[in-house]
Amino acid sequence: MSAAVRPSLVGDTLVMSGRALRLTMRDPVTFVLSLIFPLLLMLLMTASFAKIVYPTGGYSEFVDVGLPAFILVGIAFAAPVTAAATASDLRGGFDARIRTMPVPTLAALAGRLVADTARSAATVAVVVLVGLPLGFRFTVGPWGAVGFVLLPLLFGLGLGFLALLVAVRAPDAETVNATLNPLMLLGTFLSTGLVPKSDLPGWVQPVAEANPFSVVIEAMRALAHGGPTTRPLLEALAWSVALAVGCGALAVRAYRRRSARPAG
Amino acid sequence: MTAALADAAPRGVAASRGARPAVAADAAMLAGRHLRLMSRRPASVVSAIVLPLIFVLLFFTVFGRVMDRAGIDYIDYLLPAAVIQAVFFCGISAAILAAEDASGGMLNRLRTMAVSRSAPALGLLGAELARSLLSLGVLLAIGTAFGFRFHGGPWRALGFPVVMLAFAAALVSCHIALGFALRRVEAVTVATNLVYFPFLLLSNAFAPAAAFPSWLRPVVEQQPVSRVADALRALTTSDAALARPLLIAGAWLAGLLVLGALGASRALGRSA
Amino acid sequence: MTAAVEAEGLVKAFGDRRALDGLSLRAEAGTIVGLLGPNGAGKTTTINVLTTVTRPDAGRATVAGHDVVREPALVRAAIGVTGQFAALDGGLTARENLVLFGRLMKLGRAAASRRADELLERFGLTEAADQRTAMLSGGTRRRLDLAASITREPAVLFLDEPTTGLDPRSRLALWDAVRELRASGITILLTTQYLEEADALADRITIIDRGRVVAEGTAEDLKRRIGGTVCHVRLADPAEAPAVARALAPLGVASVVPDGVSLPAAGPQTLVAAVRALDDARAAGRLAATIEDIGLRRPTLDDVFLALTGHPAAADGDDEAAPLGRPAAGVGA
Numbered sequence: 001m002s003a004a005v006r007p008s009l010v011g012d013t014l015v016m017s018g019r020a021l022r023l024t025m026r027d028p029v030t031f032v033l034s035l036i037f038p039l040l041l042m043l044l045m046t047a048s049f050a051k052i053v054y055p056t057g058g059y060s061e062f063v064d065v066g067l068p069a070f071i072l073v074g075i076a077f078a079a080p081v082t083a084a085a086t087a088s089d090l091r092g093g094f095d096a097r098i099r100t101m102p103v104p105t106l107a108a109l110a111g112r113l114v115a116d117t118a119r120s121a122a123t124v125a126v127v128v129l130v131g132l133p134l135g136f137r138f139t140v141g142p143w144g145a146v147g148f149v150l151l152p153l154l155f156g157l158g159l160g161f162l163a164l165l166v167a168v169r170a171p172d173a174e175t176v177n178a179t180l181n182p183l184m185l186l187g188t189f190l191s192t193g194l195v196p197k198s199d200l201p202g203w204v205q206p207v208a209e210a211n212p213f214s215v216v217i218e219a220m221r222a223l224a225h226g227g228p229t230t231r232p233l234l235e236a237l238a239w240s241v242a243l244a245v246g247c248g249a250l251a252v253r254a255y256r257r258r259s260a261r262p263a264g
Numbered sequence: 265m266t267a268a269l270a271d272a273a274p275r276g277v278a279a280s281r282g283a284r285p286a287v288a289a290d291a292a293m294l295a296g297r298h299l300r301l302m303s304r305r306p307a308s309v310v311s312a313i314v315l316p317l318i319f320v321l322l323f324f325t326v327f328g329r330v331m332d333r334a335g336i337d338y339i340d341y342l343l344p345a346a347v348i349q350a351v352f353f354c355g356i357s358a359a360i361l362a363a364e365d366a367s368g369g370m371l372n373r374l375r376t377m378a379v380s381r382s383a384p385a386l387g388l389l390g391a392e393l394a395r396s397l398l399s400l401g402v403l404l405a406i407g408t409a410f411g412f413r414f415h416g417g418p419w420r421a422l423g424f425p426v427v428m429l430a431f432a433a434a435l436v437s438c439h440i441a442l443g444f445a446l447r448r449v450e451a452v453t454v455a456t457n458l459v460y461f462p463f464l465l466l467s468n469a470f471a472p473a474a475a476f477p478s479w480l481r482p483v484v485e486q487q488p489v490s491r492v493a494d495a496l497r498a499l500t501t502s503d504a505a506l507a508r509p510l511l512i513a514g515a516w517l518a519g520l521l522v523l524g525a526l527g528a529s530r531a532l533g534r535s536a
Numbered sequence: 537m538t539a540a541v542e543a544e545g546l547v548k549a550f551g552d553r554r555a556l557d558g559l560s561l562r563a564e565a566g567t568i569v570g571l572l573g574p575n576g577a578g579k580t581t582t583i584n585v586l587t588t589v590t591r592p593d594a595g596r597a598t599v600a601g602h603d604v605v606r607e608p609a610l611v612r613a614a615i616g617v618t619g620q621f622a623a624l625d626g627g628l629t630a631r632e633n634l635v636l637f638g639r640l641m642k643l644g645r646a647a648a649s650r651r652a653d654e655l656l657e658r659f660g661l662t663e664a665a666d667q668r669t670a671m672l673s674g675g676t677r678r679r680l681d682l683a684a685s686i687t688r689e690p691a692v693l694f695l696d697e698p699t700t701g702l703d704p705r706s707r708l709a710l711w712d713a714v715r716e717l718r719a720s721g722i723t724i725l726l727t728t729q730y731l732e733e734a735d736a737l738a739d740r741i742t743i744i745d746r747g748r749v750v751a752e753g754t755a756e757d758l759k760r761r762i763g764g765t766v767c768h769v770r771l772a773d774p775a776e777a778p779a780v781a782r783a784l785a786p787l788g789v790a791s792v793v794p795d796g797v798s799l800p801a802a803g804p805q806t807l808v809a810a811v812r813a814l815d816d817a818r819a820a821g822r823l824a825a826t827i828e829d830i831g832l833r834r835p836t837l838d839d840v841f842l843a844l845t846g847h848p849a850a851a852d853g854d855d856e857a858a859p860l861g862r863p864a865a866g867v868g869a
Contacts, residue, residue, distance in 0.1 A: 019628065055333070178311075185319075204326075
């Protein structure tokens with residue numbers, strides 16, 4: 001009987017994802033808020049800052065240039081929520097049972113990321129759909145648009161693994177939030193997403209340029225509006241994959257190590 | 265401090281004096297409890313001090329130049345906004361603590377004891393006011409390092425913390441009422457964010473009302489957060505008229521305070 | 537007979553504290569073995585090692601024929617675990633939990649669903665089936681937790697203090713469920729600090745203290761080991777027990793038990809001697825206790841425990857390795 005009971009990375013990840021999706025759908029308020037948050041931010045920031053950032057252009061220009069940033073804001077600030085939920089799993093009884101079952105470590109951890117990616121896709125869709133009538137334009141064609149949608153999802157997966165790593169190592173859900181929220185705030189703000197690089201203070205410019213959020217934002221702009229695409233796209237892909245693989249490996253290692261000492 | 269003294273006394277003392285609740289002593293004792301709870305939560309220290317600081321520095325860094333181009337000295341403009349935001353964080357924290365006490369049984373326990381009825385709300389309010397003062401101190405210190413100045417002399421400068429405390433009292437008491445009424449922490453988190461984002465971002469806190477689309481401008485100019493920001497800014501300048509913004513802000517705050525007090529006492533009366 | 541669980545010389549240290557200190561253990565297939573000990577004795581650490589959650593520093597253990605360190609995946613496929621705290625997803629319903637854990641035990645979708653219905657029926661959970669588990673009562677959650685441990689019938693089932701914190705009726709219901717599981721051929725390793733629980737359920741009992749085995753045998757073996765009878769003094773006020781124990785000290789190892797004092801008895805003459813000793817103490821003004829009852833009786837596991845470890849089972853030990861499942865911390869500002 002037990003011969004058939006083997007850990008299965010793909011199968012178990014799917015089962016765990018199903019659970020996470022179910023939990024997400026069961027809490028529609030949080031789900032809707034996570035979609036509304038970037039939308040609200042885009043509308044409010046546009047209303048208040050567009051005329052100041054682009055005195056001659058205005059609202060539609062701010063939306064056209066800034067939309068990738070608002071997509072990333074939505075995705076970035078969903079990551080701490082997932083991480084806090086994971087941290088609660090790890091400290092509640094649920095994880096205690098999973099550890100005694102034939103389930104691969106990565107599957108136990110990554111289930112929520114699949115559900116998260118689905119939510120991120122909804123975020124991209126909502127922000128783009130509202131952005132279009134306000135001034136956002138795809139000028140490159142269907143393949144550019146496909147890349148524009150997929151790239152933030154991949155980067156979101158990288159951020160998700162980073163959040164998982166924090167969730168596994170932090171002592172409680174509060175610490176997860178206190179660690180990740182400032183990080184996401186710095187990442188999204190100190191970028192070229194809201195204000196052109198030339199309008200940032202001199203010392204911030206190199207920081208903003210190296211910031212992976214800027215890298216992904218510039219690649220998304222290239223995919224939507226044209227211009228040199230290959231290099232920014234490769235850089236963005238490299239960052240996303242590096243975050244996912246690096247943080248994923250560290251998270252799995254830290255998770256296994258947790259079991260070697262009493263919890264708490 | 266009073267809170268520390270009251271706290272050092274054995275719990276039974278109030279009862280042995282004939283079990284007459286003393287509002288001030290009870291509230292001070294409960295404020296001490298909340299301050300201790302806060303100091304033990306690293307996340308709450310972060311939200312009280314670090315988060316408003318990060319926000320003000322990020323906005324200054326990212327938008328400082330473009331604001332300069334628009335003729336605004338952004339650090340002077342931004343600091344009142346940061347103070348308002350810090351007070352909002354105190355309000356959100358108060359709502360969560362109130363909900364935890366309401367759902368966790370602490371509130372019910374207090375009502376079975378010789379503790380005056382309004383003490384739970386007043387204690388929480390006192391603790392959050394203390395925290396908002398701490399946050400103000402940090403923001404002023406860092407703001408000054410980045411070029412913020414009071415241009416209107418000592419009397420106007422002294423009015424600044426007074427208006428902030430009045431704003432904190434009004435906002436926190438509304439949030440306490442919300443926390444006691446909703447009781448569920450998740451619901452409170454959602455509700456407070458629904459208040460916080462629109463009121464703060466659809467105000468003149470971070471960008472002047474003139475930058476908003478013209479159909480939105482009346483809302484932005486009239487709403488209470490903008491009015492409080494106007495009053496705080498008037499207190500940092502030397503030339504602006506003082507009476508008008510102070511009166512308008514004062515009227516809003518008095519109204520909010522009454523709303524919060526009524527709401528909290530209703531919720532306290534109901535949650536048995 | 538074959539061993540379903542076999543552990544030899546297990547050692548596990550946390551810092552400089554040895555939670556397990558050369559512990560050996562054996563459970564024959566199809567039996568219930570009770571692992572008995574006070575808080576901090578190493579019960580939970582033993583379970584954690586045997587269920588592959590914690591790696592031992594030294595020693596070896598096999599469960600269902602597989603080495604817990606070298607073949608953890610095979611061990612996990614063959615076991616079920618019910619911890620001290622219900623290890624369930626509070627956001628999912630009872631049925632959804634059972635289906636989820638069934639699928640993770642590699643039952644197909646249809647089979648997991650069928651098995652969930654079967655278990656809900658068998659454990660009297662049909663009414664709770666569509667409620668979120670966070671809303672269920674403690675006893676119901678614990679039964680569901682047990683059901684979740686056998687979504688795929690395990691060879692060995694580990695129960696870590698399964699009835700801690702339950703009301704008496706829920707406890708009896710859980711005991712019945714455990715007996716039924718043994719009847720279906722599952723080997724069960726059960727930890728408990730309740731002596732009557734081990735007495736009621738276990739075929740054999742292993743008593744551990746400070747990470748070592750101090751005695752092993754059937755409940756009857758163990759009771760016999762400390763002699764045929766004990767002389768028991770029941771007191772109106774347990775606070776008087778130390779004074780009574782001092783008065784009885786010349787007759788043997790008198791120990792304080794929850795309701796009075798216990799003394800190993802050689803026969804009726806011990807009872808006579810005890811009554812005399814107490815009278816003498818009272819006459820000398822060294823004793824003022826009200827004695828409600830004094831007599832000879834068969835020893836209980838309490839007496840066994842005391843005689844073997846030198847302290848009563850209910851005594852609060854220091855820091856037991858915390859169980860992995862703990863209620864989540866509150867949400868904060």
